Amino acid sequence: MEASVEARLTVVERRLERIETALGLAPFPPPERPRPFPAPAPAAPSAPRGWPTAREPLDLEDLLGGRILAWVGGFAVVLAAVFFLVMAVHDGWIGVDTRIALAFAASAALVGLGAWLHEAKGRAQAARATVAAGLAAFYASDTAATVHYQLLPAAAGLVVAGLVGALAVALTIRWSSQEIAGLGIVGALLAPVLVQAGDSTAALVFTACALASAVGVLVWQRWSWLGPAAFLVSAPQLADWLYGERWSHLGAPLVVSGLFWALFVVAAVGYELRDPTVGLRLGSAFLLLVDGSLTALAGWWLLHLHHHDSGATAWVLGLAAAHLVCGSGVLRSRISREIGLLLVAVGSALAAVGLALALSGPALVVAWAAEAVVLAWAGARTGERRGAWASLLLLGTAAIHALIWEARPGALVYGLPSVPQAVIACSAVAAACVLTARLDSELRDGLLVAAAVAAVYLGSLLVVDAAGAHSGSVVQHAQVALSAFWAVLGFGALAAGLLGSKRWLRLGGLGLLGVAVAKVFLVDLAELQSGYRVVSFLALGLLLLAGAFAYQRLRTRAEVAR
DSSP states (O other): OOOHHHHHHHHHHHHHHHHHHHHHHHHHHHHHHOOOOOOOOOOOOOOOOOOOOOOOOOEEEEEEEEIIHHHHHOOOHHHHHHHHHHHHHHTTTTTHHHHHHHHHHHHHHHHHHHHHHHHOOOOOHHHHHHHHHHHHHHHHHIIIIISSSOOOOOHHHHHHHHHHHHHHHHHHHHHHHHHHHHHHHHHHHHHHHHHTOOOEEEEHHHHHOOOHHHHHHHHHHOOOTTTHHHHHHEEEEEEEHHHHTTTTTTTHHHHHHHHHHHHHHHHHHHHHSSOOSSSOHHHHHHHHHHHHHHHHHHHHHHHHTOHHHHHHHHHHHHHHHHHHHHHHHTTTTOOOHHHHHHHHHHHHHHHHHHHHHHHHHHHHHHHHHHHHHHHHHHHHHOOHHHHHHHHHHHHHHHHHHIIIIISOOTTTHOOOOOOHHHHHHHHHHHHHHHHHHHHHHTTTHHHHHHHHHHHEEEEHHHHHHHHTBBBOOOHHHHHHHHHHHHHHHHHHHHHHHHHOHHHHHHHHHHHHHHOOOOOOOIHHHHHHHHHHHHHHHHHHHHHHHHHHHHHHHHHHHHHHHH
């Protein structure tokens, strides 16, 4: 048998070793194995832009010594200046003009000292605290000069506050300091209140300029808290101005309301564009939801006050359309999908309210049912389940409206006030349930059951009304006809379910027969006269016996066939 390759190589190696030994040659060193390259260390996953990153643990000593100490010191300096002025005034050392001049000079000195410390001696918390104290002192001095001593008119006080706010904005952008932004920008927004400028147009223009600055800083620096803070400060001032202008020209208040709405939408969407994220931020959601709701309410109130009811409805519907357009645009961009869906949700809600203002009766039920189908279609196209739940909510609202106004449950006893209205309302709800069921497979069974219930309810109303029911008294034969309708329909559904092997139809028939039994034993037995009672019980009994016989025979045949 021929030796293997490994064995032959071993023999050759041994012979070579013997020859090398005989000749005195050193053997070849064994080949070195290549050293494996070290595996690269896995890179730390970088958080997507806009997502919160892990923060360093807070150093208590740094917090107390570097931050709290600085801010408490700045607050103490402001209090010392106030106490000095109070003491000087009390003792008569200085006059009114001198004390206000000293207050402004001290404020400027604090801001200048803090700016010099920050630029020349390092970005320390003490420097920022000093500047913040100076800005607060500026606002306090301006308020005292304008309101308390009347040395400055309200317009001049606003100009001074605007200059202080502009200085604060400049320092905020240069230093990226949230503390300066909080005191300077929010203080500027509060300036009309501090100087008691009232609801004048100048005060509103000043607030709008300060608000535009706040929105710019919010988008540039990406500070989410600034948007809600600016809204909470400026919205009451806008409401006060609108109330003061309610009987004057209508166009200006509407334009101002629209501009303020657009400004806050830009703030929320611009912030999300600058700092995109997957989830829904509370600050942006607050701005969009509250801003849209209050703007719709303000415009409707103004127009309704001037007896422009059609214009008030058009305002709400127009604002709804604006939200829907903005939401559709956001959904196609790289901004958070949740923001786009929130805009669409606000627009859909405003559209439902606008339809309620524009329509009434069965027309409103039809409109709400149609909007529910549109929401279900949009949810199916985008794969967003919340569209289906919003559709169900709107469908439920339409059904409740129909039960309260067009097809009241009391009509099962006293008849319908308007047969066409009941037919339109119930048919709209049933058709919307069927269409929505075709769009959503997960909710299909429940929606089909709801459609069947709406159809049976409408048929029951029509049977009672056709049997001669009227308001004021219970018509005996109308109640017998209703019991017979439920029993016959239940028997027919049971038989059809047995013949077609459809379990849901059999269960529906059994349920309807159960309702008929409950009505006969609980209502007919107590309310009907003897003759009608006999007819009711006899008809129900015969149908129940027929149903039981058919169920047993058909079920037995089905089992044999299997």
